[in-house]
Amino acid sequence: MRMSEAQKKFNPENPEEGGSPSCRFCALKYAAQDLSGKASVILLVLEDGIGRLRFFVHPDWRALVQPGDLDYIESVLDDLRARAALDSDALFKQLSSLDVGPLVTLDSGTNMADHPAIREMLPLFELL
Numbered sequence: 001m002r003m004s005e006a007q008k009k010f011n012p013e014n015p016e017e018g019g020s021p022s023c024r025f026c027a028l029k030y031a032a033q034d035l036s037g038k039a040s041v042i043l044l045v046l047e048d049g050i051g052r053l054r055f056f057v058h059p060d061w062r063a064l065v066q067p068g069d070l071d072y073i074e075s076v077l078d079d080l081r082a083r084a085a086l087d088s089d090a091l092f093k094q095l096s097s098l099d100v101g102p103l104v105t106l107d108s109g110t111n112m113a114d115h116p117a118i119r120e121m122l123p124l125f126e127l128l
Helices: 005-009 067-095 116-124
Strands: 025-031 039-047 053-057 103-109
Touching: 025 067, 025 116, 039 067, 039 103, 039 116, 053 067, 067 103
Parallel strands: none
Antiparallel strands: 025 039, 025 103, 039 053
């Protein structure tokens, strides 16, 4: 699958392409509130080499989210860029430790090379 232009410009493992060997990342999953136990990664948050956050969403996130949670998830996604402009470090810390609600942290770290499953998701996701 081809990478988008935004993804080509941002390679989390290459400092010359806006990334860093120690690029921070966070994967968030949608955890359905029913008893189904379904959980799908719908958001990847990546920090480039100069502290800017980029948000990548699953292209079919709306189909993965229950109808009752759509408005909430939409409002969270809409709010991310504005909050990142105000205090990206605090936002990243918050996103890296979500453990309650429909959007929770699956994994976070500083080296995507150590997390191949998450690294392989990136080309499938779209820049928010």
